[in-house]
Amino acid sequence: MKVLVVFDHPRRDSFCGGVLDRFTxxxxxxxxxxxxxxxRAExxxxxxPPADEPDWDDGSKRYSDVVLQEQERISRNEALAFIFPIWWWSFPATTKGWIDRVWNNGWxxxxxxxxxxxxLLIGTASGDEAGYLKRHYDEAMRVQLVTGIMHYCGIPDARLEFFYDVMQSADHRADLLKRAEELGRGF
Structure with a gap:
């Protein structure tokens, strides 16, 4: 299966970058x-911009060349994966903007x-699982990202995997990297 893996972190040599390497x-x-x-690297x-703003009266609007290239990249793949740090209980701004701009009306x-x-969405979190569960951040993110974006756009089998406590210890990060590779193998 061809899988487009969307990576969003300012540093490719970050822990998120390690998750990307092991997942792929x-x-x-x-x-x-x-x-x-x-x-980010791209x-x-x-x-x-106005050229890529949804037109609710024209489901066949032609969007910018940048958006058309991104749509082609998505279309040549059969599945999607996202690897990102959780910032403010969501995607980083670049991923959110990519979805806003590229996943458009009529497409x-x-x-x-x-x-x-x-x-599959893999979010790395510096917070622990207990904190997410206590405040329901995990469920809020699932509703927003899985139901509100993936399901809304027609992807029936979508899930969010949390990698909690990424700052805890080197041993814990090593376990999470093994989990990333397992998720890739089980995809």
């Missing part, structure tokens, strides 16, 4: 073909939906 290694070991969209502009929702059957 697991995908390859399972016979999948990952394509990496490193939004310089993707997350701001929504990802509205008259047409995305054809992908599967999406």
């Amino acid at each position: 290694a697991g995908l390859k070991a399972a016979g999948h073909v990952p394509e990496i969209a490193d939004l 310089g993707f502009d997350p701001r929504l 990802a929702y509205g008259d047409k939906k995305l054809p992908h059957a599967k999406a």
